[in-house]
Amino acid sequence: MNEKRNQYWQALHAVRYEYREDIGDNIGMTGPTFPYWMESKYGIKMEHDGEGNYTQNYEVVDTKRFMFFQIKYMK
DSSP: OHHHHHHHHHHHHHHHHHHHHHHGGGTTTTSOOHHHHHHHHHOEEEEEOSSSOEEEEEEESOHHHHHHHHHHHOO
16 A cells, blocks of 8 residues: 555656646646646546645546556556
8 A cells, every 4th residue: 555655656746847847937827736737637636635735545537547647657
């Protein structure tokens, strides 16, 4: 279980660079937030604890996009 959780966190860390590339200077302004971008690009609905912190839980809303995310980042 810990291995899967660590793999998820490492993948999120790695995908941040792609997010910054896609959004550019619009981060926090007019561009989509990271969770919204993840959901639309990779089919993952990230869960947060209500205080703005992401948790280890997520929901797959688009399996094809999620599989692409797994292949690309969850090695």
